[in-house]
Amino acid sequence: MPHDHGQPAPSPAENMEAFLDGLWKQNPVFVQVLGTCPTLAITNSVSNAVAMGLATLFVLVCSNALVSAVRKLVPKQVRIATYILIIATFVTIVDYLIKAISVAVYKALGPFIALIVVNCIILGRAEAYASKNPVGKSILDGLGMGIGFFIALFSLGSVREILGAGTFLGFPLFGPNYQPWVLFLLPPGGFFTLAIWLMVFAAWKDRKKRREVKTMAEAA
Amino acid sequence: MPKLTAEIQLRTSPHLHTPRSVEMIMRHVVYAMLPLCAFGIYVFGISVVALLAVAVAACLATEHLCCHLAGRASSINDWSAVITGILLALTLPPGFPLWMTAVGGFVSIALGKMLFGGLGMNVFNPALVGRAFLQASFPVAITGYTPALSASRFTEFIPTTLTFPFLQPPSLTAWITAARVDSFAGATALMQQKFDRVTVELLPLFLGYESGSAGETSAILILLCGAYLAARKFLDWRIPVAMLGSAALAGQAFHLLNPAVYPNGAFVLGSGGLMLGAVFMATDMVSSPTTPLGVWIYGALMGLITVIIRFLGGLPEGVMYSILLGNAVAPLIDNITQPAIYGARKKAKVTA
Numbered sequence: 001m002p003h004d005h006g007q008p009a010p011s012p013a014e015n016m017e018a019f020l021d022g023l024w025k026q027n028p029v030f031v032q033v034l035g036t037c038p039t040l041a042i043t044n045s046v047s048n049a050v051a052m053g054l055a056t057l058f059v060l061v062c063s064n065a066l067v068s069a070v071r072k073l074v075p076k077q078v079r080i081a082t083y084i085l086i087i088a089t090f091v092t093i094v095d096y097l098i099k100a101i102s103v104a105v106y107k108a109l110g111p112f113i114a115l116i117v118v119n120c121i122i123l124g125r126a127e128a129y130a131s132k133n134p135v136g137k138s139i140l141d142g143l144g145m146g147i148g149f150f151i152a153l154f155s156l157g158s159v160r161e162i163l164g165a166g167t168f169l170g171f172p173l174f175g176p177n178y179q180p181w182v183l184f185l186l187p188p189g190g191f192f193t194l195a196i197w198l199m200v201f202a203a204w205k206d207r208k209k210r211r212e213v214k215t216m217a218e219a220a
Numbered sequence: 221m222p223k224l225t226a227e228i229q230l231r232t233s234p235h236l237h238t239p240r241s242v243e244m245i246m247r248h249v250v251y252a253m254l255p256l257c258a259f260g261i262y263v264f265g266i267s268v269v270a271l272l273a274v275a276v277a278a279c280l281a282t283e284h285l286c287c288h289l290a291g292r293a294s295s296i297n298d299w300s301a302v303i304t305g306i307l308l309a310l311t312l313p314p315g316f317p318l319w320m321t322a323v324g325g326f327v328s329i330a331l332g333k334m335l336f337g338g339l340g341m342n343v344f345n346p347a348l349v350g351r352a353f354l355q356a357s358f359p360v361a362i363t364g365y366t367p368a369l370s371a372s373r374f375t376e377f378i379p380t381t382l383t384f385p386f387l388q389p390p391s392l393t394a395w396i397t398a399a400r401v402d403s404f405a406g407a408t409a410l411m412q413q414k415f416d417r418v419t420v421e422l423l424p425l426f427l428g429y430e431s432g433s434a435g436e437t438s439a440i441l442i443l444l445c446g447a448y449l450a451a452r453k454f455l456d457w458r459i460p461v462a463m464l465g466s467a468a469l470a471g472q473a474f475h476l477l478n479p480a481v482y483p484n485g486a487f488v489l490g491s492g493g494l495m496l497g498a499v500f501m502a503t504d505m506v507s508s509p510t511t512p513l514g515v516w517i518y519g520a521l522m523g524l525i526t527v528i529i530r531f532l533g534g535l536p537e538g539v540m541y542s543i544l545l546g547n548a549v550a551p552l553i554d555n556i557t558q559p560a561i562y563g564a565r566k567k568a569k570v571t572a
Binding site: 174177178179181182183184186188 | 320353356357358359361383386387388389
């Protein structure tokens with residue numbers, strides 16, 4: 001495994017890239033299609049999506065930092081168990097924190113807080129990034145990925161709550177006569193909304209690629 | 221089918237050809253549905269005209285748009301989108317808000333057909349995909365049934381028809397009272413049966429002078445139209461026969477077990493969308509099985525599921541879900557009912 005023995009300190013540009021990758025180019029939900037279980041289950045309202053996004057962001061940043069810090073001490077054979085232990089520690093903290101802050105949110109999120117432990121984004125970043133990179137970059141990566149996940153949940157939650165209930169964060173948007181599209185609050189609505197966002201991203205990437213080809217062809 | 225040109229065509233055998241094309245079959249299915257549209261308009265008035273027009277227009281526009289986005293030639297000329305539009309309209313309540321109808325038409329074609337790759341690729345009947353979407357999205361509006369043969373049906377729209385887009389349709393109670401149709405409970409025969417245990421008379425049920433979706437009410441007319449298509453071999457008669465037969469038998473069996481709760485087989489046949497579904501939707505060539513035995517299994521399965529949903533489920537009507545389920549298992553039925561090839565040995569144990 002390559003370690004950073006004698007590597008020069010990462011440049012600001014590299015740090016920026018570590019951060020920005022998760023937001024857009026490597027967005028965990030829209031590009032890597034990871035963590036779809038909480039993405040589909042917890043986005044029926046904006047407030048649930050925000051709570052879930054923040055909880056995951058916190059766990060991701062902390063676990064990335066700790067995994068990166070202990071990466072040279074952990075033998076290869078037990079590394080996964082170590083990651084899970086580290087992640088579970090932070091999930092327990094989040095679990096208690098949410099319960100202390102708002103019992104309503106805690107009940108709405110239900111078992112999905114505990115299930116952050118097995119969120120593949122977190123384990124994936126621990127294994128693929130934090131175990132190979134210094135603490136600073138790992139924290140930036142965790143921030144980028146976590147905010148990317150947050151953006152994805154927020155996008156899904158907004159569409160589903162606005163269409164499905166006509167409200168945003170509980171505030172009615174369209175007056176009392178608005179016809180809610182109940183389907184979008186139900187599980188199929190989650191799949192439809194995720195599919196629509198994936199289509200938007202795919203179309204956007206497609207367009208960008210075509211433009212690049214065009215400019216290359218013009219330059220040549 | 222490509223147009224034949226005057227040039228000499230080099231083709232391998234067989235040299236037989238048939239004048240049938242997708243476009244021609246689809247056109248005849250549309251002809252067969254026109255009497256149903258006319259009857260729906262006669263019974264429920266001008267709201268059905270608007271309903272049909274909006275549904276067909278939405279389907280055609282969506283098909284054209286999807287073809288444009290996919291960068292291929294528009295396929296709106298093959299009449300299949302027209303069929304989807306008409307079928308969708310016929311399964312909706314007569315006063316269904318037009319903006320919701322347009323949404324349904326869009327979902328039918330975009331989600332039910334074009335995302336799978338267009339005509340011939342869809343797993344499910346597109347019109348039913350649209351209707352299922354509407355049922356899940358707008359569960360109140362889609363049960364807003366109005367009485368048949370109201371006096372003012374040719375002079376004014378049912379108030380819910382012209383609901384402003386994205387707003388809730390108004391309540392129909394006052395309008396129904398004003399329309400003064402005798403003994404109308406604001407419910408279809410199936411709803412009355414399910415929730416009040418009132419079984420209506422059978423004759424009006426089969427003739428179609430009763431409340432219900434725009435084109436599903438007249439069982440006899442649907443059968444006649446279906447008979448025309450079956451005689452011209454545009455549909456496989458085994459599917460409706462199997463579906464109606466199994467539904468009637470299953471219904472009658474329940475009736476014999478407990479006559480106080482369950483209606484008899486004839487009621488099962490005449491009520492709700494069973495006829496329309498069995499004749500025009502279950503027989504969709506794309507989404508039904510192709511083997512001779514498979515077709516019987518497919519039809520019988522759907523009839524049975526319909527009765528189970530109606531009698532044991534929470535909804536008064538189950539034809540839509542039973543056909544969608546039948547569509548879902550159609551490829552599996554095809555797979556297990558492949559006929560033995562003449563002269564071939566017994567199948568090897570390990571097959572693909």
